[in-house]
Amino acid sequence: MNLILNNLNKTYANGVKALDNLSLEISSGMFGLLGPNGAGKSSLMRTLSTLQEVDSGSAFLGEIDIIKNPIALRKVLGYLPQEFGVYPKITARQLLDHIAILKGVSAKKERKELVNYLLQKVNLYDKRNKEVKGFSGGMKQRIGIAQALIGNPKLIIVDEPTAGLDPGERNRFHNLLAKVANDVVVILSTHIVEDVRELCQNMAIMNHGQIICHGKPQQVIDELHNKVWEKLIHHHELESYHNTHTVISNKMVGGKPLIHVLSDEKPSEGFQQVSPTLEDVFFSKINNN
Numbered sequence: 001m002n003l004i005l006n007n008l009n010k011t012y013a014n015g016v017k018a019l020d021n022l023s024l025e026i027s028s029g030m031f032g033l034l035g036p037n038g039a040g041k042s043s044l045m046r047t048l049s050t051l052q053e054v055d056s057g058s059a060f061l062g063e064i065d066i067i068k069n070p071i072a073l074r075k076v077l078g079y080l081p082q083e084f085g086v087y088p089k090i091t092a093r094q095l096l097d098h099i100a101i102l103k104g105v106s107a108k109k110e111r112k113e114l115v116n117y118l119l120q121k122v123n124l125y126d127k128r129n130k131e132v133k134g135f136s137g138g139m140k141q142r143i144g145i146a147q148a149l150i151g152n153p154k155l156i157i158v159d160e161p162t163a164g165l166d167p168g169e170r171n172r173f174h175n176l177l178a179k180v181a182n183d184v185v186v187i188l189s190t191h192i193v194e195d196v197r198e199l200c201q202n203m204a205i206m207n208h209g210q211i212i213c214h215g216k217p218q219q220v221i222d223e224l225h226n227k228v229w230e231k232l233i234h235h236h237e238l239e240s241y242h243n244t245h246t247v248i249s250n251k252m253v254g255g256k257p258l259i260h261v262l263s264d265e266k267p268s269e270g271f272q273q274v275s276p277t278l279e280d281v282f283f284s285k286i287n288n289n
């Protein structure tokens, strides 16, 4: 099942154009949506989860017209927001049971089986009678995925899921997401470039409400082959390098700025060619947009 977006436009009352004639096609599997703050990712995610309307354009998940028939979409939507809020004093089992009722699973026996199955799937069965409030960040995200899976969704939207998770929790969360992504469109909206490289078959970079890059992570990385150079410089040189070179990023290494520069040839003395990364792609696209 494909998700097809055509010419989506959204301008807020304050005049900010958050979606600017955005078109995109996404097939099943994990899709990474990257973009800097304010790029319009959340506006797009809210539109696809039918929480917000667009001014114009169309969006289809298979046969379902998301804009004209939001109720049909909601039946096949799993949504994990950035902060998965939980009620105080509720156990993992009670929480999933409650959400299953809200999603229309009314038969008690069926619900019990579903809740047990989901708890096992996200590896929280042992913790089923513990209060979710006391769970770690990663455990909360896993229960968030479990609730998003209720009702056999065809579209799963996950907003900034690994912010604040330690590396072990992040790994567990990634493995779980990769497992559920078979046959379902999973959109992972994030500004963590590594998450997209590790997890997603396809990706896009968004800025100023538009898609500025679209493809497979390795494919977009290969486009920068032989074009990325690095050099360790002094702080006071940074401005002049920005004036004379296409600097795509700078980060501190041992207290000094390490700059990455885009160039078809060796830019100047002291530069070394490096293998491009998805981070280089990200910065080169958003800095030239």
Ligand SMILES: Nc1ncnc2c1ncn2[C@@H]1O[C@H](COP(=O)(O)OP(=O)(O)OP(=O)(O)O)[C@@H](O)[C@H]1O
Binding pocket: 012, 013, 014, 016, 017, 018, 035, 036, 037, 038, 039, 040, 041, 042, 043, 044, 191
């Ligand atoms: N309800 C709103 N009213 C007015 N402007 C808004 C509203 N929501 C978002 N914006 C503006 O629209 C633009 C896109 O915001 P959006 O939240 O979609 O971006 P984002 O890519 O999700 O950013 P972040 O990564 O910071 O969450 C920003 O300039 C933002 O300030």
